[in-house]
Amino acid sequence: MKALYFNDFGTSEVLNYGDVIDPVINQDEVLVKTKLIGLNFADIYRRRGDYHIEARNPMINGYEGMGIIIDTGKNVTQFKSGDRIIFADVPFANAELVKMNWEHAIKVPDEITDETAASIGLQGLTADFLAHDLAKNKPGDQVLIQGISGGLGQLLTQILTADKVKVFGVASSVSKQKQAMNLGAKKVFIRSSDWDNDYVDIFDAVYDGAGVSLNQSLKVLKLKGRVIFYGMAGGNPPKIDPIELLNQSKSIMTGDLWHYLTDYESRKYRSNRLFKYVKDGEIIVKSPKIFSLADGKAAYEFLEAGNSAGKVLLRP
Ligand SMILES: NC(=O)c1ccc[n+]([C@@H]2O[C@H](COP(=O)([O-])OP(=O)(O)OC[C@H]3O[C@@H](n4cnc5c(N)ncnc54)[C@H](OP(=O)(O)O)[C@@H]3O)[C@@H](O)[C@H]2O)c1
Numbered sequence: 001m002k003a004l005y006f007n008d009f010g011t012s013e014v015l016n017y018g019d020v021i022d023p024v025i026n027q028d029e030v031l032v033k034t035k036l037i038g039l040n041f042a043d044i045y046r047r048r049g050d051y052h053i054e055a056r057n058p059m060i061n062g063y064e065g066m067g068i069i070i071d072t073g074k075n076v077t078q079f080k081s082g083d084r085i086i087f088a089d090v091p092f093a094n095a096e097l098v099k100m101n102w103e104h105a106i107k108v109p110d111e112i113t114d115e116t117a118a119s120i121g122l123q124g125l126t127a128d129f130l131a132h133d134l135a136k137n138k139p140g141d142q143v144l145i146q147g148i149s150g151g152l153g154q155l156l157t158q159i160l161t162a163d164k165v166k167v168f169g170v171a172s173s174v175s176k177q178k179q180a181m182n183l184g185a186k187k188v189f190i191r192s193s194d195w196d197n198d199y200v201d202i203f204d205a206v207y208d209g210a211g212v213s214l215n216q217s218l219k220v221l222k223l224k225g226r227v228i229f230y231g232m233a234g235g236n237p238p239k240i241d242p243i244e245l246l247n248q249s250k251s252i253m254t255g256d257l258w259h260y261l262t263d264y265e266s267r268k269y270r271s272n273r274l275f276k277y278v279k280d281g282e283i284i285v286k287s288p289k290i291f292s293l294a295d296g297k298a299a300y301e302f303l304e305a306g307n308s309a310g311k312v313l314l315r316p
Pocket of ligand 1: 040209
């Protein structure tokens with residue numbers, strides 16, 4: 001099969017496109033022919049050598065994709081060849097063929113297109129667990145999303161708006177500000193302004209996947225509020241003094257999606273909760289930016305340069 005592979009960690013220059021050995025399934029696994037593969041910020045951390053990557057020689061990045069099952073092991077009863085699935089926690093996804101234990105496959109409802117399913121997989125399941133397992137906002141709560149126009153921010157905005165939460169956000173430009181307002185945000189601040197001086201101790205929750213903005217997130221958080229910290233798209237967060245948090249009864253909650261996708265039932269339950277927003281028209285997915293897998297290097301550079309305002313996908 002063809003894959004995007006690399007032998008050393010580094011910049012996008014380490015990525016090569018070419019032939020690697022096909023995966024072989026065991027009795028509990030399914031083989032998937034990928035149609036669209038999701039690219040995420042974590043793939044950049046992994047390519048640089050800054051984040052855990054599953055051992056393989058040569059290395060193949062990517063943990064998320066959408067495709068069709070083309071073979072099943074003899075113990076697999078829940079899936080058959082021809083089933084349309086997504087996956088969000090399976091290694092070696094930057095390839096034409098991906099194998100996985102059947103429990104990692106998530107069936108895509110007929111009403112949801114390939115592009116939408118591929119675009120909401122990992123980011124949508126993350127937005128869902130951040131909102132429903134960590135922040136647990138009530139209708140009427142006021143929340144702020146750092147990097148509201150990113151892939152995750154857009155989905156989070158729509159999920160929270162559908163949950164009747166009042167969403168505010170921060171974005172880097174006027175066009176990204178407009179985009180977030182169109183998705184339901186009440187107000188979006190421009191990052192370079194000093195908006196935060198007028199909003200001290202205001203928000204019930206602040207969703208922060210930017211990292212560098214953590215002190216600002218704590219500043220605008222209400223007493224007894226919680227910052228949901230989930231990534232470092234803008235750089236590593238500053239060190240935080242827990243005594244300062246105690247003095248203001250402010251909390252930081254954090255988590256990794258994979259600790260919430262623990263078995264077939266949790267994947268099914270969580271994806272059904274997410275797919276319902278799409279089926280009900282409450283999540284509208286912006287057209288993804290699609291690169292061919294052969295042109296994967298350009299896709300990594302595009303994401304890394306901060307050019308994306310939505311999902312970046314690779315098409316084998
Ligand atoms: N915890 C988990 O399980 C989990 C799962 C998936 C993803 N994540 C994390 O979630 C975060 C967002 O992922 P994504 O897929 O939505 O990425 P994305 O589409 O590339 O969005 C990244 C966002 O970060 C913002 N940003 C970049 N630099 C910033 C800075 N210096 N200050 C403030 N904001 C900044 C950008 O805002 P502008 O566009 O306005 O510049 C952009 O909206 C990443 O950190 C990722 O690692 C976590």
